[in-house]
Amino acid sequence: MASQDPALLRRLLRAKDRMDAASEEDWPVERLANVSGVSDAHFARSFKEAFGVPPHRYLLTRRIERAKALLRDSDTPIIEIAFQTGWNSLGTFGRVFRDVTGESPSELRAREQASAYQLDQIPHCFVSAAYRPDLKIAVSEKRRREAGDRTDTE
Amino acid sequence: MSEGIGVVGLYVHDQDEALDFYVGKLGFQIHTDARNGNYRWLTVKHPNQPSFELGLFLPQEPVLDAATAHTMREMVAKGAMPPLVLVVDDCRAAYDKLRAKGVEFIQEPIARFGGVDANFRDPSGNAWKMIEARS
Numbered sequence: 052m053a054s055q056d057p058a059l060l061r062r063l064l065r066a067k068d069r070m071d072a073a074s075e076e077d078w079p080v081e082r083l084a085n086v087s088g089v090s091d092a093h094f095a096r097s098f099k100e101a102f103g104v105p106p107h108r109y110l111l112t113r114r115i116e117r118a119k120a121l122l123r124d125s126d127t128p129i130i131e132i133a134f135q136t137g138w139n140s141l142g143t144f145g146r147v148f149r150d151v152t153g154e155s156p157s158e159l160r161a162r163e164q165a166s167a168y169q170l171d172q173i174p175h176c177f178v179s180a181a182y183r184p185d186l187k188i189a190v191s192e193k194r195r196r197e198a199g200d201r202t203d204t205e
Numbered sequence: 206m207s208e209g210i211g212v213v214g215l216y217v218h219d220q221d222e223a224l225d226f227y228v229g230k231l232g233f234q235i236h237t238d239a240r241n242g243n244y245r246w247l248t249v250k251h252p253n254q255p256s257f258e259l260g261l262f263l264p265q266e267p268v269l270d271a272a273t274a275h276t277m278r279e280m281v282a283k284g285a286m287p288p289l290v291l292v293v294d295d296c297r298a299a300y301d302k303l304r305a306k307g308v309e310f311i312q313e314p315i316a317r318f319g320g321v322d323a324n325f326r327d328p329s330g331n332a333w334k335m336i337e338a339r340s
Contacts, residue, residue: 054275057218060282061330067284068311068326101283 055101062087063101066094067109074113075137080106108186115151116183118144122156123163129156151184212248214260215289216281218329220247223261226327230306231291233259244268282330289333296321296337 066086070078083106084094098106118136121127127135133144133156148156217223224247227233233249236258240246244265248258264277280286293299296314300323304310311332312324321337 055279057275057278057282060279061218064282064284064326064330065309072312 053100055097059087059089059097060101062089063094063098066098066106067102070106070110071113074110074117075135077137078106078110104186111147111151112184112186114138115148116180118148118156119152119159119163119182119184122160129160132156151186210257212258212260214248214262215327215331216264216277216286216329217261217327217331218263218278218281220245220261220263222328223247224249226308227259227261230303230308284326284330284332286331289331291333291335293335293337296323296335299323299335299337 066083069086070083080091080095083098084091087094087097089097095106098109102109104112114136118132121132121135122129125132129145130141133141136144138144138147145155148159152159154162215223224235224238227249228235233251236248236250238245238247245263246260247262248260250256250258264274264281266274268274269277300310300314303325308325309328310323310325312322314321314323319339323335324332325335326332
């Protein structure tokens with residue numbers, strides 16, 4: 052792993068923080084690069100090197116994380132949650148949500164709201180971060196579940 | 206009470222900058238500022254917690270080897286260090302005051318779970334959650 056300049060990393064972190072603070076907004080690369088004070092091409096490459104995922108996949112994980120929290124902790128209609136977390140259509144939201152988490156927004160809501168949580172002793176952002184979808188794991192999870200399903204039917 | 210935690214340290218990018226932030230902006234006080242060559246043992250304390258020192262340390266040689274020191278600087282700048290929590294009486298008032306002093310907030314105060322919390326970073330990248338205790 053090549054080493055990166057800490058001063059650059061600190062500025063890349065600022066772009067990541069801005070996405071965290073307003074993940075429902077549009078974050079074209081130019082806007083993020085501007086926050087970090089680097090060129091567009093340099094930004095995308097450096098961000099991925101620093102944080103392991105391209106900036107837009109990171110943004111996606113934050114949107115899904117926030118949608119999951121809203122599904123779990125509120126009774127807000129799913130279409131409202133889709134708009135609040137940055138999607139322009141319910142269809143796209145539902146499709147991407149299922150791709151990432153392996154279940155639909157309504158399935159996740161039903162399951163999460165049925166379980167009891169005792170997380171109120173942990174500051175919210177840490178709980179939230181712990182529930183952030185890991186896209187790499189989501190894919191393997193999906194495979195594991197599919198493998199499990201096959202075993203069940205044998 | 207004589208037993209307890211005495212010092213917990215943070216890694217910072219620059220100790221002068223950190224001192225200006227923790228003392229000049231957050232209102233902490235210097236506890237110890239001792240130099241030995243290019244090594245500087247720098248700790249600050251919260252005015253209400255005189256026996257608890259927060260160390261502001263530079264990842265540097267020869268305490269760490271050069272590559273490890275650089276890695277630690279990278280980790281701090283990427284915001285990868287562990288959570289820090291500052292408890293305040295009035296989160297919104299503290300937010301207004303600190304923001305006016307140039308503190309970099311990454312989350313505005315939000316009321317939830319019976320409390321109010323906001324997030325800021327120190328100049329190095331260490332993230333603090335500022336929490337108004339539940340009443």
